[in-house]
Amino acid sequence: xxxxxxxxxxxxxxxxxxxxxxxxxxxxxxxxxxxxxxxxxxxxxxxxxxxxxxxxxxxxxxxxxxxxxxxxxxxxxxxxxxxxxxxxxxxxxxxxxxxxxxxxxxxxxxxxxxxxxxxxxxxxxxxxxxxxxxxxxxxxxxxxxxxxxxxxxxxxxxxxxxxxxxxx
Amino acid sequence: xxxxxxxxxxxxxxxxxxxxxxxxxxxxxxxxxxxxxxxxxxxxxxxxxxxxxxxxxxxxxxxxxxxxxxxxxxxxxxxxxxxxxxxxxxxxxxxxxxxxxxxxxxxxxxxxxxxxxxxxxxxxxxxxxxxxxxxxxxxxxxxxxxxxxxxxxxxxxxxxxxxxxxxxxxxxxxxxxxxxxxxxxxxxxxxxxxxxxxxxxxxxxxxxxxxxxxxxxxxxxxxxxxxxxxxxxxxxxxxxxxxxxxxxxxxxxxxxxxxxxxxxxxxxxxxxxxxxxxxxxxxxxxxxx
Numbered sequence: 014x015x016x017x018x019x020x021x022x023x024x025x026x027x028x029x030x031x032x033x034x035x036x037x038x039x040x041x042x043x044x045x046x047x048x049x050x051x052x053x054x055x056x057x058x059x060x061x062x063x064x065x066x067x068x069x070x071x072x073x074x075x076x077x078x079x080x081x082x083x084x085x086x087x088x089x090x091x092x093x094x095x096x097x098x099x100x101x102x103x104x105x106x107x108x109x110x111x112x113x114x115x116x117x118x119x120x121x122x123x124x125x126x127x128x129x130x131x132x133x134x135x136x137x138x139x140x141x142x143x144x145x146x147x148x149x150x151x152x153x154x155x156x157x158x159x160x161x162x163x164x165x166x167x168x169x170x171x172x173x174x175x176x177x178x179x180x181x
Numbered sequence: 182x183x184x185x186x187x188x189x190x191x192x193x194x195x196x197x198x199x200x201x202x203x204x205x206x207x208x209x210x211x212x213x214x215x216x217x218x219x220x221x222x223x224x225x226x227x228x229x230x231x232x233x234x235x236x237x238x239x240x241x242x243x244x245x246x247x248x249x250x251x252x253x254x255x256x257x258x259x260x261x262x263x264x265x266x267x268x269x270x271x272x273x274x275x276x277x278x279x280x281x282x283x284x285x286x287x288x289x290x291x292x293x294x295x296x297x298x299x300x301x302x303x304x305x306x307x308x309x310x311x312x313x314x315x316x317x318x319x320x321x322x323x324x325x326x327x328x329x330x331x332x333x334x335x336x337x338x339x340x341x342x343x344x345x346x347x348x349x350x351x352x353x354x355x356x357x358x359x360x361x362x363x364x365x366x367x368x369x370x371x372x373x374x375x376x377x378x379x380x381x382x383x384x385x386x387x388x389x390x391x392x393x394x395x396x397x398x399x400x401x402x403x404x405x406x407x408x409x410x411x412x413x414x415x416x417x418x419x420x421x422x423x424x425x426x427x428x429x430x431x432x433x434x435x436x437x438x439x440x441x442x443x444x445x446x447x448x449x450x451x452x453x454x455x456x457x458x459x460x461x462x463x464x465x466x467x468x469x470x
Contacts, residue, residue, distance in 0.1 A: 040318060046319040084224040089221030096214045144225060145321060
């Protein structure tokens with residue numbers, strides 16, 4: 014339990030540093046921005062519970078917001094993603110899996126793991142860009158930014174996942 | 182169990198209380214979701230006002246300090262380029278100054294008057310040099326952070342300029358840092374005019390390319406062409422008049438067909454600025470933001 018907590022805290026700090034110091038300065042053609050804060054929510058086991066998962070996500074979101082001058086946007090998107098995550102994991106994990114098993118390629122299988130990440134990121138990016146466009150609706154620009162950023166973030170996440178599996 | 186028996190003796194009361202507790206524990210995750218999303222929306226909405234909370238932004242002391250460290254670590258990498266740009270700009274300005282000084286002394290036939298007029302004009306606009314510690318062009322509503330705050334006399338709604346154009350307007354201020362609403366923000370609206378004429382409109386930005394903004398509400402009878410310069414009008418006292426903003430790139434009709442909408446190519450590349458200046462104004466009597 015304690016080990017899981019430290020593991021999740023470590024991932025959260027790494028992800029925040031990466032987002033704030035590197036990714037916040039990347040912008041491809043004005044439409045694609047990488048948002049990897051959501052990575053901190055991938056590895057939460059079911060035993061953590063939905064409510065503490067959401068609080069964890071909210072705090073990470075607030076920190077990201079403070080560093081990017083976007084109060085409320087990342088916090089809202091992260092909270093919603095953390096709300097969805099246990100249901101998605103429950104539906105995808107094998108029935109005999111332990112509740113404190115960390116979701117990864119071995120637990121879910123290559124195929125399901127891909128969809129698990131892709132769906133979580135889709136929820137996060139949708140919520141993020143809807144919140145960002147809160148008072149204003151320019152549909153084609155919104156759609157382009159959403160799609161561009163989603164594809165870019167997905168590409169980065171899978172590159173990192175691949176590097177991680179090479180190392181181990 | 183004992184507590185329940187002691188305090189909740191009435192059977193109806195017991196079942197009602199139990200029902201409420203059961204309902205709350207069953208749907209508690211929904212309540213937490215609504216609460217947290219509510220807080221997020223409240224932060225988002227309050228930041229959209231001009232003087233929103235500084236706590237959750239780059240004006241926060243910790244965040245500002247971290248940005249400043251990062252900026253100072255990275256700034257050495259681009260010093261060569263910055264230096265070159267400053268030298269070029271300095272050269273151009275000196276040339277311009279020379280030409281203007283000659284013209285003024287020819288017109289007034291009095292070189293000391295020209296000197297005095299120039300000095301008076303410069304003193305009219307007190308500026309405070311500052312540095313960007315956080316710059317963002319990624320979003321539709323971009324905000325920047327500078328390393329000057331209320332301790333240095335910065336107040337909300339002051340204008341911020343860079344060496345070659347406007348940057349934005351101060352939106353919230355803490356002791357040592359301020360957040361600037363960038364020109365590249367859908368809520369930014371700056372009164373501008375076409376250089377050499379009195380036709381004016383409002384400068385807006387709706388996302389997309391960071392090099393282009395639009396000038397809305399330019400009247401139908403205005404006389405101009407592609408390539409004309411656009412400058413601040415000075416109708417609000419956020420910016421003094423005559424600061425170059427950009428050049429007209431394309432002329433479109435507005436959606437209602439009653440005015441022109443000009444696509445303006447901005448002169449300041451907001452992705453690559455570091456040194457800026459805050460325009461300190463004494464009074465707060467502006468009408469147009």
